[in-house]
Amino acid sequence: MIRNPSICLLAFAGAALSAGSASAGSIPFKSETFPLERNLAFELDAPGAVRANVEVFGRDLGEGTKFELATDEHGLITGGIYVPPGEGRQVTVIAFDAKGSAIYKGETLIDISKELTPEFDVPLTGGELKDPPQARFGSQLLTAGIVGAGDLIKVQLTLKDPLGNNVPYSPDDLFWELPDGFPEIKYSCFGDAACILEWKPTLEQQAIYFCLQIRPRACVSSMHDFTGPYRFVATGRAHTCAITKDDDIFCWGNNWTGQLGAPTTRTCQLSDCSLVPIAIQCPSGEVCKFRALAAGGDHTCAVDTAGKAWCWGEDGTYATGESSLGKLPKFALRQVPAWTPLGARADFVAIDTNIGHTCALTAAQDVFCWGGNYKGELGWPSSINQGTPLATMVQSGNKYKSVVTGDLHSCAIQVNGLLDCWGDNGAFQLTGNTNPALFITVNSKIPLLTGKTVTRVAAGQTSTCAENSDNNTVCWGKPSRNVSNTARSPGFVALAASSATSLATEVDDCGLGYQNCAQTCLTDGSGDLLCRNWVASAVPGPLGKMKKPWTDFGIDYTQTDVGPTHACAVTSNFDIWCWGMNDFGQFGTGVFSSTDTFEPKVRTNH
Numbered sequence: 001m002i003r004n005p006s007i008c009l010l011a012f013a014g015a016a017l018s019a020g021s022a023s024a025g026s027i028p029f030k031s032e033t034f035p036l037e038r039n040l041a042f043e044l045d046a047p048g049a050v051r052a053n054v055e056v057f058g059r060d061l062g063e064g065t066k067f068e069l070a071t072d073e074h075g076l077i078t079g080g081i082y083v084p085p086g087e088g089r090q091v092t093v094i095a096f097d098a099k100g101s102a103i104y105k106g107e108t109l110i111d112i113s114k115e116l117t118p119e120f121d122v123p124l125t126g127g128e129l130k131d132p133p134q135a136r137f138g139s140q141l142l143t144a145g146i147v148g149a150g151d152l153i154k155v156q157l158t159l160k161d162p163l164g165n166n167v168p169y170s171p172d173d174l175f176w177e178l179p180d181g182f183p184e185i186k187y188s189c190f191g192d193a194a195c196i197l198e199w200k201p202t203l204e205q206q207a208i209y210f211c212l213q214i215r216p217r218a219c220v221s222s223m224h225d226f227t228g229p230y231r232f233v234a235t236g237r238a239h240t241c242a243i244t245k246d247d248d249i250f251c252w253g254n255n256w257t258g259q260l261g262a263p264t265t266r267t268c269q270l271s272d273c274s275l276v277p278i279a280i281q282c283p284s285g286e287v288c289k290f291r292a293l294a295a296g297g298d299h300t301c302a303v304d305t306a307g308k309a310w311c312w313g314e315d316g317t318y319a320t321g322e323s324s325l326g327k328l329p330k331f332a333l334r335q336v337p338a339w340t341p342l343g344a345r346a347d348f349v350a351i352d353t354n355i356g357h358t359c360a361l362t363a364a365q366d367v368f369c370w371g372g373n374y375k376g377e378l379g380w381p382s383s384i385n386q387g388t389p390l391a392t393m394v395q396s397g398n399k400y401k402s403v404v405t406g407d408l409h410s411c412a413i414q415v416n417g418l419l420d421c422w423g424d425n426g427a428f429q430l431t432g433n434t435n436p437a438l439f440i441t442v443n444s445k446i447p448l449l450t451g452k453t454v455t456r457v458a459a460g461q462t463s464t465c466a467e468n469s470d471n472n473t474v475c476w477g478k479p480s481r482n483v484s485n486t487a488r489s490p491g492f493v494a495l496a497a498s499s500a501t502s503l504a505t506e507v508d509d510c511g512l513g514y515q516n517c518a519q520t521c522l523t524d525g526s527g528d529l530l531c532r533n534w535v536a537s538a539v540p541g542p543l544g545k546m547k548k549p550w551t552d553f554g555i556d557y558t559q560t561d562v563g564p565t566h567a568c569a570v571t572s573n574f575d576i577w578c579w580g581m582n583d584f585g586q587f588g589t590g591v592f593s594s595t596d597t598f599e600p601k602v603r604t605n606h
Helices: 203-214
Strands: 040-044 051-057 065-070 077-081 086-096 102-112 120-123 134-138 141-149 152-160 230-235 239-244 249-254 266-268 271-279 290-296 299-304 309-312 348-353 357-362 367-372 387-393 400-405 409-414 419-423 439-441 454-459 463-468 473-477 489-495 500-508 517-524 529-535 557-562 566-571 576-582 593-604
Touching: 040 051, 040 065, 051 077, 065 077, 102 120, 102 134, 230 557, 230 566, 239 290, 239 299, 239 566, 239 576, 299 348, 299 357, 309 348, 357 400, 357 409, 367 400, 400 454, 409 454, 409 463, 454 500, 463 500, 463 517, 473 500, 473 517, 489 517, 517 557, 517 566
Parallel strands: 230 290, 290 348, 348 400, 500 557
Antiparallel strands: 040 077, 040 134, 051 065, 051 086, 086 102, 120 134, 141 152, 230 239, 239 249, 249 271, 266 271, 290 299, 299 309, 348 357, 357 367, 367 387, 400 409, 409 419, 419 439, 454 463, 463 473, 473 489, 500 517, 517 529, 557 566, 566 576, 576 593
């Protein structure tokens, strides 16, 4: 999966638009996508090369297609090409010097997807280089459209990777310009990204242009500053951690077991804590940049950009890997190594953890788990009775694209969209009904999942939620381990047509006493945050929209996570808003209190 995109665009990206009646008129404003007219990005950094020819051949392409690409302002040969989708495309690259001599050449066979093609390289031969250059190809899909109506409209961008997942990107990566006319939105440069599109104005954009011509002032203005550093948040029992736009990790809140990843001197309720975000301390010589993060109980786990899994806090708990036996400080990061059955080192890309166990996804789309295994939560097959600190591969024979962990169960989405769950089913958290199997594909067991694929999944201590291919979110299980079985549900609709961009559920005190209910939250494609408390004494209802505590309509929610005492959400402004309990400083605002807040009111900045 391509991550951390650097997008170089001429656009109205993310700007707030105020169009008067002359601009709107009777034209309906709706969201549209730009046509994908160039479906592959190209980049080549080769000494002495000033241009390159890319030729594509296929049995159904006749004489094939040919593109000539030149160097950009950075000295790279870049561009966008269109390759008709199909199998067995022969891609040939020839690079030329300033005299017109061919100095590098290479070719490969590749299948081109009808939608998004994962990044691939074409090695080039020629010259006397120790490390021959490689031409890079790949695609991500950027869709954009105008949303709103009347006097309040805006441009909204969404970037999707080759698996169809939303990818965060920084507005700092965009080149902002208010043009006299409508410039062409070009393909991006490769900043670990490949985003290709070409833009032609729709009726909506033409209406805005008309507004620009007749109004005495511009119809487009930016209404806020992008000041926050955070792109992802994770909540534990009473601590919070977040990944910044620069792939660093900061943590705050309770640090009794070292879950903040660094020493602290402040005390909250007789426990070590930090009321403000602090940077974790990485082992010497490690990359210390991260692609994934999870917080569970009183520990934290993450995956760095080199594919290594790390955990800290609760040294000696199997969920954090092998104990250092007191040789390391409790806050020290400890690597959790993993090897495939063939002896290859696992390269992790995602991770999730709860109270007693942790699971992580590899680049090869395998799932590894470690920690307690009292109910089979580490996967199948397994002969481990109690648990293990060693990462063990889930040998189901399936490949996966995401994994989540509850208290005593785990779930993972197969690459084909089927959902596997394993472990404890005492609260119906696996199948929504009684089932003795410890490992089962659950689609046919859950209302709204039958005959559908799953696009997103979340697991709490005793409940599970998933979004299906129709963008409906459904949850099942029960709100808490400590309530009667009559509170169990075989499946209920959390929100119809949610189009979730993130999904989280967890046992929460909900202001009613610890573990008396579950809180489920999601962020959706419209930038809203929707949540609902599920209490044992009531039938769960649909999720409700949480009020945005700001007046700028250009800021949206992008991602959320729910913990046992508090929840947090990230915004497109790259700051974090939290609600719930702040008794250990888990809001990160510099203060702590025993007041329970029920809506996002407190912003963490850095």
